[in-house]
Ligand SMILES: O=C(O)CCC(=O)C(=O)O
């Protein structure tokens with residue numbers, strides 16, 4: 644970015660700040676306030692740019708030097724996805740023997756991948772993590788909540804995950820989450836890892852996604868169920884309790900996937916032994932994002948679990 648563009652950026656920020664200052668402030672008070680805000684904004688901008696630069700450097704090192712031990716994993720066409728699921732999606736109609744909704748909660752499970760393939764994927768992840776250690780590269784963790792695991796998009800899985808979104812998640816979304824407006828136009832794909840000496844659980848949260856695909860890859864473990872506690876719109880996310888009929892505990896099974904709305908509140912229960920690795924694909928939709936936030940107003944949409952309660956109580 645040129646110096647001139649910096650000025651434009653700074654100018655726009657200043658205009659935004661000054662537009663909202665109380666009109667009875669003296670010039671001196673205004674100047675002091677604006678200078679302070681500007682100083683911390685500049686620091687933040689420098690920090691963001693530094694972070695962006697070091698991330699670019701990290702990604703380009705991986706692109707240049709990392710050589711996969713199982714290249715076939717990176718090609719969606721070579722993923723041995725459950726044939727029945729693929730046939731169902733080709734037919735374009737839901738078959739509850741293949742994709743099973745759990746107790747009308749809006750969480751759907753299906754058999755997805757053979758366990759042998761899941762193990763090859765786990766081996767590749769371990770290989771990449773070791774390669775990073777050997778080359779002095781610090782891993783980026785999947786998100787602000789998980790301390791272990793890796794971001795798959797960082798080491799070559801971007802295209803393959805994009806194909807999974809387009810060929811699996813989006814067609815499924817059209818069948819089961821009809822209020823989510825396609826296309827699912829971006830994603831964040833990562834591995835979460837739990838073990839007794841690492842993260843054991845994940846707190847109650849919603850995902851930064853319209854729809855999430857969660858695939859259990861392994862290994863041997865007990866505990867670690869996925870608890871769901873109701874779909875909520877932005878207005879009702881943190882101030883409404885789950886109803887009993889919304890609460891489910893999903894047991895993970897290696898090779899099995901579940902799909903749920905990003906704003907379906909959930910947590911991972913503590914594992915009680917072993918090690919669990921799951922592939923998580925957060926799928927986003929720019930179209931849905933606007934609807935999800937009610938185009939900026941606070942009305943509760945029909946798909947919110949709390950909205951349905953209000954409706955029922957009205958009757
Ligand atoms: O641990 C899991 O299976 C779920 C992880 C999860 O919810 C997330 O990373 O957003």
Ligand SMILES: [Fe+2]
Nearest residue numbers: 848849850909
């Ligand atoms: Fe999540």
